[in-house]
Amino acid sequence: MEAQKETSQPANKTSTSGGDQEEQCCSNTSCEKNEEQEPSSPKQGDFSDPVYKEIAIANGTINRMNKNELLAKCAELKLDTRGVKDVLKKRLKNYYKKQKLMHSAGAKGNSDVYFDYICVVDFEATCEENNPPDYLHEIIEFPMVLVDTHTLEIVDSFQEYVKPVVNPQLSEFCVKLTGITQKMVDEAKPFNQVLKQAVSWLQKKELGTKYKYTFLTDGSWDMGKFLNTQCKLSRIKYPQFARKWINIRKSYGNFYKVARAQTKLICMLENLGMEYDGRPHCGLDDSRNIARIAIHMLKDGCQLRVNECLHSGEPRSVPISAPIEGAPAPKTPKKRD
Structure with a gap:
């Protein structure tokens, strides 16, 4: 949902109690900015070689x-x-x-892959042509695209539409931008039920149990804003398995050494010699195109690794010195008290 991400105002901050520790991705505030750094191979060894x-x-x-x-x-x-x-x-x-x-x-094979699977997510949310500062974006499309990092292929996808509650009537701008009609959301399930379906889909893939995986997004908004806001509106705790992710814009900019202006979805595709495939701002099509970029980067030798997390309700950068860990096994989040 690139156009909406570019124009979105920061989400309203809601007060949290001292006991709301599930909002933090780590036990301290070590999630510092490191956007200009590029991770090196963990198996490079002595640079005097x-x-x-x-x-x-x-x-x-x-x-x-x-x-x-x-x-x-x-x-x-x-x-x-x-x-x-x-x-x-x-x-x-x-x-x-x-x-x-x-x-x-004397090594053989692709030994520099950190995860078995990368799950690409690109939510679509309610929006107005000119969103007021206090506008609450509700997720109306929940797509996921699964990339096998060993075969470098898209192997499966998930898509469900979501029924909004705060703004049940979609704006004309939102319908035109996303292609999601009023009928589609009226007939959809509420977010908490769709999230359960998404968790079940991830579990069937044995992610976090048999296979090491992580999420990947086009920017900080999907997890740090849209999912975070939606969980609060739906009165459920933010899912632990989505607390860390790869922001492909940062990874792309650091790897190819380009300015931030060149890390928008269409720019990344064009710079890699590819064209957008599908309908722009369809969440599933956006996710597939983001996955194509990720696959291209892996082929070019990029070691995609987690570079952002949700910390105290806000997206933060993860330092490259942080241990490389996969997302935990997905579980349906509990309700907020």
């Missing part, structure tokens, strides 16, 4: 290439030739880095 000098030399050679030379080299190595010049450079650098490190360590 001669292999890193070889990598530096290869990087210097790549930096001096023009776009035609970059395209020719990618084609020679049978790498993807789509994308702008900076994307091609990053692709080649990561290819040579991975090859040299694997050769040096």
Whole structure:
């Protein structure tokens, strides 16, 4: 829901009691900003190893290439030739880095994947053309797209519409933006029931039990604003399994070294040489396109890792020094007191 995310005002802060500890993602306030940092491979070892000098030399050679030379080299190595010049450079650098490190360590296979699955979420919510500062966005579409990080494929998806309560009548702007009609939400289930369905779907995939997984979103709004606000409106506790996530905008900007203005969904797709597939602002289609970007980044050598969490009711950055942990097994949240 990119257009709505760009224009949304910060959600109203609600007072919380000292005992509302489920709002925190960690026991302290160590979730500090680290947007300019890029995680290194946990298996890189000693940087004095001669292999890193070889990598530096290869990087210097790549930096001096023009776009035609970059395209020719990618084609020679049978790498993807789509994308702008900076994307091609990053692709080649990561290819040579991975090859040299694997050769040096005698490693085989894709050993730098942190999670077995990544679950992409992009909610759609009620909105007005000009939202007042106190407007409460209610989730009206709950989509999830599951990416297998080993096969680098979308393997399944979930989608349910949700019946709003505070603003049951959708605005004309909302219908036009999202394609979600009044009939669709009138016939939908309330959020707490849809959330139970979503939890059941995740459980059937054995996520958090047999397989390590995490969530991925296009920005901080889906979890930090929309889901957080909706849980308060529905009087249920925020789900523990959704407290940490990958903000792909941060990951993309850090990995390809581009400005924030180049991390909008359409910009990311275009810079990677792809076109949007589907209807913009359809939550499921947005999720699928975000998943395509994530898969492309994994192929280019990006080590997608959790970089945001919900702390005291607000989204915070997770430092790269934090341990790499998968989301806990999904459980239906309890009601608020």
